């Protein structure tokens with residue numbers, strides 16, 4: 001087992017953790033359905049991207065038929 005050579009003070013520990021906070025997500029509104037979505041990602045609710053590309057919902061049904 002590794003044993004620490006020096007005790008890390010509360011101050012130094014807290015200074016290290018000062019950079020550990022998570023930044024908040026920055027969602028955009030989907031231009032097609034208005035749902036909140038991640039920037040530069042396909043909309044999870046309607047499958048649109050940049051108002052033109054579409055994930056066809058039938059693709060899921062085709063996989064079910066194949067299985």
Ligand SMILES: [Zn+2]
Nearest residue numbers: 030033043046
């Ligand atoms: Zn959408």
